[in-house]
Amino acid sequence: MDSPLFPLFADLKGRAVLVVGGGAVAERKTEALLRAGALPRVGAPALSPGLQQLADADHIQWLNGQFDPAWLDQAVWLVIAATDDNAINRSVAEAAEARRLFVNVVDDAALSGFHVPAVVERGPLQIAISSGGGAPMVARHVRRQIEELFDQAWGQLAQLVSRKRGLIRERFPELAARRRFFDRLIEGPLLGLLRARQSIAAETQLLLDMAAEAPAHAGSVVLVGAGSGDPGLLTLNALRALNQADVILHDRLVSADVLQLARRDADFIEVGKSAQGHSTAQEHIHALMLEHARAGKRVVRLKGGDAFVFGRGGEELQFLRSHGIAFEVVPGITAALACAAYAGIPLTHRDHAQQLRLVTAHCKDSLDTLDWPALAQPRQTLVFYMGVAALAQIRSHLLGAGLAASTPFALIENGSRANQRVISGQLRQLPDAAAQHQVQSPALLILGDVAALADELHWFGAAPLHATPTVSSLSAKTAPPTLADAA
Template sequence: MDTSLFPLFADLRGRAVLVVGGGAVAERKVQALLRAGALPRVGALQLSEALQELARSLRIQWLQGPFAPHWLGEDVWLVIAATDDPATNQAVAAAAHARRLFANVVDDAALSAFHVPAVVERGPLQIAISSGGGAPMVARHVRRRIEVLFDQAWGQLAALVTDQRAQICARFPEPGARRRFFDRLIDGPLLDLLRRRQWVAAEGQLRQDMAGEPTATPGSVVLVGAGSGDPGLLTLNALRALNQADVILHDRLVSTEVLQLARRDADFIEVGKSAQGHSTAQDHIHALMLEHARAGKRVVRLKGGDAFVFGRGGEELQFLRAHGIAYEVVPGITAALACAAYAGIPLTHRDHTQQLRLVTAHCKGSLDTLDWNALALPRQTLVFYMGVATLAQIRSGLLAAGLCAATPFALVENGSRTSQRVVRGQLDTLPEAAHLYRVQSPALLILGDVAALADELHWFGHAPLQVPPTLSSPPAKTSPTTLADAA
């Protein structure tokens, strides 16, 4: 079957469109028509509650009763059949065909003279996708892919260019020159200015581009939070930044799956930090950002979790600002949220906790500055980042401050990744439990009554590994076979 269609965008403002059907499908079609400025007439025996409200407010006209061919009056431009009765749908299509009106029969490509595409809308910019009516789910999948590639700034760009259309055509009357101008416009800084809601600067940039003043493309840096490892947790803005990057400076713990979503021909530079192995000095990271941004590159500083939660994002922005480098920030899902969710641990729960504290335990010096008495208060959840090497000190500080030895804990190793493990026990056995199961970084420590809910609410990966309450000293080294069985 040949499903080739002629793509067409219809101007329906102020024009009557007949929709036959009064249920949920008809609702969706009517709402789309209203957004396009059409004047829907809805023919049906009964209307859904939402359609009744539209009729009462006179936003639609209700033709009550079974379908009648005279509903297709001389002023009707399009017809949509959205009933669950094949005979009615066929009658609507036949009546429309007799009057040379385009009709769409929902989910019936053979009876349809036109098809309603899957649409990505960005203001005046609309991207329509069609499978010829034969594979609508494929079209919807393609739409989801395109949603990632085109953010709202593209709609704002379309609106800005529309306002300046006459001036652009006058400045570049020759089509080839006009195409080259738009190529420069898209590759330049205008889109980034629109993303940052800098409207005046964007208008000035457009005027400058139209004047043809040669300017070097300025470089910029985007701080992107990569989340805890699962690529499905990336935001649409993060995916956009990764697909536009020329250079990606990424932490050691950013997962391979996340990196695989980035632009393939970008330069990937690992700038990770490790308490045990090689680390990249922060000053060197600053120098790399500056070097590549000054070379006119789009730089993505890709950080595990979120850049502003123990990620030195503030320091890096201060450096960029001091050196006049443009920047933006794309938040990521920080490890506390991701690891707790994937372990089935609600960080807040009205039966168990009134406070949530995020704490860094990166080194011994940082532990010495903590207010242990405040951390030992009841009815709160504690989340320790980067604490695998300091679990014994954490236990000592909390017990000395009066926190109950039976306080539940959960160690979440490789949270949200396929290799995730959760170790569950009580505070007094914390370092021994980590030793027993050989917990390695990256791992997050969650302390508080909510940690025990992992036993009941876990949903991702294996069930939590349980620590015997009597464990009080490091056991003999466990064999790899036993560990594998336990995991």
Template sequence: MDAPLFPLFADLNGRAVLVVGGGAVAGRKVEALLHAGARPRVGAPHLSPALRELAEAGRIDWLPGLFDTRWLAEDVWLVVAATDTATVNQAVARAAEAQRLFVNVVDDAQLSRFHVPAVVERGALQIAISSGGAAPMVARHVRRRLEELFDGAWGQLTALAGRHRPAIRARFPDTAARRRFFDRLLDGPVLELLRRHRPADAESALRQAMADEPPAAAGSVVLVGAGSGDPGLLTLAALRALNQADVILYDRLVSAEVLQLARRDADRIEVGKSARGHSTRQEHIHALMLEHARAGRRVVRLKGGDALVFGRGGEELQFLRAHGIAYEVVPGITAALACAAHAGIPLTHRDHAQQLRLVTAHCRDSLDTLDWRALAAPRQTLVFYMGVAALAQIQARLLEAGLPTATPFALVENGSRPGQRVVSGHLRQLADAATTHAVQSPALLVVGEVAALANELHWYGQAPLPAAPRTSSLSAKTPAATLADAA
């Protein structure tokens, strides 16, 4: 199934649901439907003892015999096919589809139009987990983990908040103010009082929280490093900031997987920069931060990698400080660390490199300001950020500064993401290798003896691709001619 399932909690109270099948599997489905208040109709030639007992007690309606399309009466809302015969299940699915009824076919994700999730239930609070029918055991494992995290007090808290919902909405008619109230409530003593079996004290604490004068909405900005794209590399502080954000200003290189972890109703504004396409001016980013923070919103400025490593985060902090806006900084795993680690490259090594230099190659001007002779010194690792468009110039200047042509390099494209590629070779092959393999941004360049270890130590994704076997035209020229061409 290509598209994700749409998560839905259905109100089946008092509604008829057809279950085709009379065995143990059908029995489990019926028990779940009864728990939800549905009126199950069970169609089957024979019933298991448990189902027969339910029928005799009048809790289910039994439709004896083989499947009949007339069972799909007008008042049926859902259909479950739970027989042990594939042809019968298929017939039920076809008939339900013809009448536009959602059908679940046990152990057949392709025929099912809805899936029954694994559920963690704490009173009115329900957490449903689905694998889309692909791996039910994974969903059950996740359910077990969540069972440990959410105790019964969460259900009591949900019921307590539900009882007071009209009063809370009247006290805090503004959605943002109401959200801040619940943040204070959940961080306060109410949940702990419920865990201590002191419901009266918990209710008093909730009433007191409602009576307290809420603090004025104070806007703020959090600079959050989103890392290299793998959502698993986010810090807990970054995840908390994303879940509390009212507005998210995110860069082009922030992955969709990271954005999916943010609060669903947060406003998301792309403010990315690109050397070859549309870019948002830094002044406009400053203006957006100021506008939303002054309006009392919590703003997350979400940057790829780390906000303070070639991310202009320092400029943004200076702007916020100058305008009296409160701010925080949540570090991210910068691209040099993440991409090198996923490529199997140790940035330092006792035998090869005792020094690490992080270099930006964003534009021609930044290249002109670098001390290339210092960069060509031995026993160090160079990591070039944003250098895809300037690989020929980087190669030329390093060779002209005296770095040996056989110095290893590694280009890491989409580091830590599912589409990661690593191209490795010698410095003399750099520009040609990037062209041959059509390396695209985002990509990181690592130069130094440690880069060769990618071939030995790679562990993520496919093995490194070799550089083009032909000799780079740049390396065949004298340094002077090379620099002239690069200019």
């Protein structure tokens, strides 16, 4: 995967920029540079009428002639190649690269050292959208959507706040207090006044909000379910919490895509648990929540899936309540729902399953406490969380309790993520199939007739992989028949 572009807003005021090309595209680029206060130098044997007018008015410097690499030696800061000749554009790019100058070759991402994004402008507020140069039409579509979300009042707000920035920083010297002030400001009447063109009233409102006694801010904790990995499955409340958080305590399995949606200047602390590697003790997680909440921070305890389904959410809330810490809960889409849906497996079905059981197989002790005869009953779906290391024991217990060796299963690895894999087969093949396909955590096990629908209904990612017979699965097949097999 290619590295993402580094987003950058360049101050070009009073700085020379070379534009190679004299046509309509070069004219558009030059006009944008002039709006930014740059000093464009346009090199071309002929100019478009618009560029000629700019040259005649001394708004640009015209370098008359074919491209000459010496143009790059005249103290320019950036270079834009905007000709319709690929050979000339490549020559410009190579010459700029040799001089360590950033160059943009219009419509050629491979030759470009920087890209000009699609931009939404609201006064001093600018929102830039880039596709890395590979899909400019996608960036333009996103820009149109953002245009609808942010009206001109946001630009007026940026101008007003910019003028009062020194006073605001003096009134709220601490970053956390200043951030809370802006949250109250955005949620208050100020934007409405600006939309009504009441600029004096808006400035008065800003000063009143600054003078008002800031409410004492007590820390709090929001328990947020992050879902199974696809950031599109986050709820709106989860996004709100992530964007307001001062501290984010996140599990190891929370995806990087989800974390990227959080506030960039929040403190991120991984507190994951792993059966194989380093784990954070639950007592330490409790202590971190208490420490940061007592310091007045907004803490997000971010858990994979849903915090109340095998996520120890109840234990953490009991701890917070016992210490007088305010909390709220934002549910997440638990792995059973998300992974099954992304694998095309309905957890219930009128013809196959009228019951659903969610089971944790985290350790031997949890397996020993399960009601295996109840789990082996027909016409139900079993979903095992955290069971990758215990697949052989799960098969043994279920076969011993009478579940048919031919019962379909589906193992869903990295469910809902770009690298999702689904391995399907029959109960007799379960641990061998996992070994053959090197299934790793996180993976969810679904058992029951509905699991066989993964082949028919898959829609996300690659089609399911299938188990192949092995010695141990054949021996399981020839085990003494059970009532379930006979059925």
